[in-house]
Amino acid sequence: MKSFYVTTPIYYVNDLPHIGHIYTTTVADTLARYRRLAGDDVYFLTGTDEHGQNIERAARKEGIAPIELADRVVSRYFALRDRLGFSNDDFIRTTQERHYKGVEAIIRRIQETGDFYTATHEGWYCSPCETFYTEKELAAENTCPVHGSAVEWKSEENIFFRLSKYQQPLLDWYDTHPESVRPATRLNEVRSFVESGLRDLSVSRANVEWAIPFPGFPGQTVYVWLDALTNYLSALGFGGEDGVLYRKHWEEGDTRLHLIGKDILRFHAVYWPAFLLSAGLPLPHTVFAHGWWYRDGKKMSKSTGNIVRPDDLIDRFGADSVRYFLLREMVFGQDASYSDEAFIDRYNADLANTLGNTVSRLVTLSRGAFGGKTPPVPCDDNPLVEAARRVVPEYRAAMDELAFSRALEALWKLLNEASQYLMTREPWKVVKEEGPSERLSRILWNGLESVRIVATGLLPFMPRVAPQVLAAIGVTDVPASWSALEWGATPNGAELPEPKPIFPRIDKKEYLGAAPAPAPKAARSASPVEEKALIAIDKFFETELKVGTVLTAERVPKSEKLIKLQVDLAEETPRQIVAGIGLAYQPEELVGKQVAVVANLQPAKLMGIESQGMVLAASIDGKPVLLHPDKAVPAGTQVK
Ligand code: ME8
Secondary structure, X not given: OOEEEEEEEEEEOOOOOOHHHHHHHHHHHXXXXXXXXXXXXXXXXXXXXXXXXXXXXXXXXXOOOHHHHHHHHHHHHHHHHHHHOOOOOEEEEOOOHHHHHHHHHHXXXXXXXXXXXXXXXXEEEXXXXXXXXXXXXXXXXXXXXXXXXXXXXXXXXXXXXXXXXHHHHHHHXXXXXXXXXXXXXXXXXXXXXXXXXXXXXXXXXXXXXXXXXXXOOOOOEXXXXXXXXXXXXXXXXXXXXXXXXXXXXXXXXXXXXXXXXXXXXXXXXXXXXXXXXXXXXXXXXXXXXXXXXXXXXXXXXXXXXXXXXXXXXXXXXXXXXXXXXXXXXXXXXXXXXXOHHXXXXXXXXXXXXXXXXXXXXXXXXXXXXXXXXXXXXOOOOOHHHHHHHXXXXXXXXXXXXXXXXXXXXXXXXXXXXXXXHHHHHOHHHHHHHHOOOHHHHHHHHHHHHHHHHHHHHOOOOOOOHHHHHHHHOOOOOOOOOHHHHOXXXXXXXXXXXXXXXXXXXXXXXXXXXXXXXXXXXXXXXXXXXXXXXXXXXXXXXXXXXXXXXXXXXXXXXXXXXXXXXXXXXXXXXXXXXXEOOOOXXXXXXXXXXXXXXXXXXXXXXXOOEEEOOEEOEEEEOOEEEEOOOOOOOOOOOEEO
């Protein structure tokens, strides 16, 4: 039996969970359930990150102790675990004694290697990040590159970790383990960050009290990230007396997988493996950084009040529909956007129509024709057997690659083929012409069997509803292994309960209010010409516009928005352009594309990187859509 250890980030307790937080846990839960059915010895961990200045401050604001705040938020996570059916084996809180022991143990090991030293730590400090920045790293007007908020100059005596020593070992790890950081674009990002040079890292704080005391250094507390990352070991008993779980799932583990959001990639793919290398402990097999959930195309934030709270969604649509939407809508590794409209469309199309209608049609026909039972005669020679033999390996392969949306797509292929099959065989006519004939039995059985396979594949995604679908088609034993994906297990002559709607259709108009979606702003203003001052043509020609071909594209470290491009404008050297398109585009999809460039702009520095021009894009509610020429043209062609 192979061991399989899967973790989520441990979530901060100064914020209530939103859709982004439950996303990672839903993915981990789906994967844990999938691996259990594959026969693995799974250990699935999630938890909360409870120390640090931010939590201390949030608690103070409410006039309560940090631990009270933590308890309150943890109870929300527990309630969501129950509502969403998370099957985590453990929930670690960094305020637990077992965690303190783990942190002390890893620090002792790093100390033995000689990788700590004390020095004065100076820099621009962002307290929401709990991180020091150099001047170069700051955003415009000396603000935090992540939060855009003011930073303060700080100078204190700290303990440093020799991160620089691990530059080459980390590069070697990435090179020899292409699975170490996924998706591959993230590996490239991390590699170029490490290649650009690693500075030693301050791993203690002198003035943060709500933290773990740094062993051996009175007055210093452990830096939150060294504290937090160690949860992956302390939850397994590392540093404690009983090391059984630790040995099984970490030291000798067959799979050690961290699922995280892309916001915390550097901590997991650079700092964490460096700490582990120094402590002489095994590294994770994979750090998988998924993309970001937006709301209606915009970043969710408390200040704009557009945060999607899981409880609202569950109340309205049901927990398993929320799980389905999250895993179907986001390509694992890429960004996605939540909107009520997208949710309802997806729910109605996939669940109410395709799955729900197929089930109720088949059950009603079988009950009517065969005395309330499943058809008596099975069938294993028809186009659906072929389809299932194609689709099941596709599903399995996608799940093994963590391509969850692709796995669901594969299942829906089979459902679509089944509904096509029923359309051509017309069992509703056959029953009228032949009554409960053998032919009718075979047709309906084929349909039910396809649904059974789909519902079986859905078990990890919809752990409560998939068994209901199975029960609705007469399968009362919930499958315990993937052998259930083989064709042929629908029982003959089994009782079929009266059909109940499992996925009632949502009336979109009623739900969203009858108002149609507003037209984009640009199309609405009656006469933009009247409203604005007009310019002479020569003013327009002051702007030099050219078509350029994108040669390379990479994300600017620490920025979600900025992508650095090298653009061929048929000049001596390519132009370096920093474009704010990172929320809408992935770097790899830009390479080779032709874009319109403002070629005579004064150079500007964005996050310390020079930009020698600007790419043009249409802007829909702040979301850029790049402009391309209608046909390919030579690089450098003038636009007029
Ligand atoms: O960073 N889209 O905790 P955190 C997708 N305590 N995922 C999102 C998301 C969004 N909009 N927002 C949050 C911390 N997430 C640290 C982690 S681990 C040793 C310490 C998810 O409460 C995503 O997994 O800010 C992200 O990495 C995590 O929540 C951050 O949670």
